[in-house]
Amino acid sequence: MHYFWVMSARMTFWFEFASTYSYLTVMRIEALARERCVEVEWKPFLLGPIFAAQGWTTSPFNLYPAKGAYMWRDIERRAAGYGIPFRPWSGKDGRKFPQNGLLAARTATAALRERWGKEFVRRVYSAQFANGLDISNPKVIGDCIKAAGGNEQMFLHLGHSNTHKQVLRENTDAAIATGVFGAPSFTIGPELFWGDDRLEDALNWALSRPA
Amino acid sequence: MHYFWVMSARMTFWFEFASTYSYLTVMRIEALARERCVEVEWKPFLLGPIFAAQGWTTSPFNLYPAKGAYMWRDIERRAAGYGIPFRPWSGKDGRKFPQNGLLAARTATAALRERWGKEFVRRVYSAQFANGLDISNPKVIGDCIKAAGGNEQMFLHLGHSNTHKQVLRENTDAAIATGVFGAPSFTIGPELFWGDDRLEDALNWALSRPA
Numbered sequence: 001m002h003y004f005w006v007m008s009a010r011m012t013f014w015f016e017f018a019s020t021y022s023y024l025t026v027m028r029i030e031a032l033a034r035e036r037c038v039e040v041e042w043k044p045f046l047l048g049p050i051f052a053a054q055g056w057t058t059s060p061f062n063l064y065p066a067k068g069a070y071m072w073r074d075i076e077r078r079a080a081g082y083g084i085p086f087r088p089w090s091g092k093d094g095r096k097f098p099q100n101g102l103l104a105a106r107t108a109t110a111a112l113r114e115r116w117g118k119e120f121v122r123r124v125y126s127a128q129f130a131n132g133l134d135i136s137n138p139k140v141i142g143d144c145i146k147a148a149g150g151n152e153q154m155f156l157h158l159g160h161s162n163t164h165k166q167v168l169r170e171n172t173d174a175a176i177a178t179g180v181f182g183a184p185s186f187t188i189g190p191e192l193f194w195g196d197d198r199l200e201d202a203l204n205w206a207l208s209r210p211a
Numbered sequence: 212m213h214y215f216w217v218m219s220a221r222m223t224f225w226f227e228f229a230s231t232y233s234y235l236t237v238m239r240i241e242a243l244a245r246e247r248c249v250e251v252e253w254k255p256f257l258l259g260p261i262f263a264a265q266g267w268t269t270s271p272f273n274l275y276p277a278k279g280a281y282m283w284r285d286i287e288r289r290a291a292g293y294g295i296p297f298r299p300w301s302g303k304d305g306r307k308f309p310q311n312g313l314l315a316a317r318t319a320t321a322a323l324r325e326r327w328g329k330e331f332v333r334r335v336y337s338a339q340f341a342n343g344l345d346i347s348n349p350k351v352i353g354d355c356i357k358a359a360g361g362n363e364q365m366f367l368h369l370g371h372s373n374t375h376k377q378v379l380r381e382n383t384d385a386a387i388a389t390g391v392f393g394a395p396s397f398t399i400g401p402e403l404f405w406g407d408d409r410l411e412d413a414l415n416w417a418l419s420r421p422a
Contacts (some may be wrong), residue, residue, distance in 0.1 A: 064265055181278050199411075
């Protein structure tokens, strides 16, 4: 009798729908992971409870204006460098930041069990950051489900279900337990990487040190 | 009559002696700038007044423990990747973080007018982050001056002079006016880059868009 041990490189990708830097990663990660044959598990979570535990009532990019101004410019430069469409805003055009990504995140926990789940996630981020839409609007989320190839009514329903509220809560608890404090984050076992600018490092870590 | 217009690529490098990420940049920047023929002006400044204006009484890495734990590990990984010696600490061995870099910064404003100034800066960072020494100790700073090739007594004296206190204050005001909120930072005209992980981007920006 023979046993075959297949070691595969794996990584968990933690993202929050309101996060600008998560947008860059969502648009980049699939191609980079495929190149390296790293299997990536996508986990939506909420930054709100993490920020609240630090005494923040909104994004640090709002609390610290110099940091916020820098972030918008930095994302604009990096998106341009990657060829990712990006429409910056800063509240002046009436759109608020951060957006409420709760419905998107709950729907994603259901959608990511389907083949079209990642495409759904990309479409939600594009709706928000390339097209300037409000992702707390069920119509916007429904359009993203449909465009990705899912059943709009069924998945909007799942997005409101207690099961998926619970999955999202568990994701957030698991993120905190692993030391995650911002988005995007990447974990390979206990090893944590934070920020879109650590994406390549994290994938290379997963590849060279399979968990 | 002919006029010759020489365009040169230039960048300002803002650093704070207590900053761990500034250490990585200080050890890397000369070779990278030379490769690209970018002229870099080194400007020490103080993060203390910037943090205080945000209501912080210490480094955000102390205020937000998850972020702090991540930073120490991130620096350790990146220093190893660059082959830069690094001895992490976190207060457990009695050494405090952040260190008081006031004397180092004042002395640097004088030393950076000399040929050995950058070597002095590198030696101070190495004393702190590779050798675990206390850079608020005049003996440590004196040794760094001497090892870099300067006159220890003269420059320790200059480090205590009102002129160099004033230069450091002006650097800090100029940093704030340019939008600097952390260290290391890089500016090319109004364009700001923040973090050791933006060093290459900033140099490339300076090169492709001379100010």
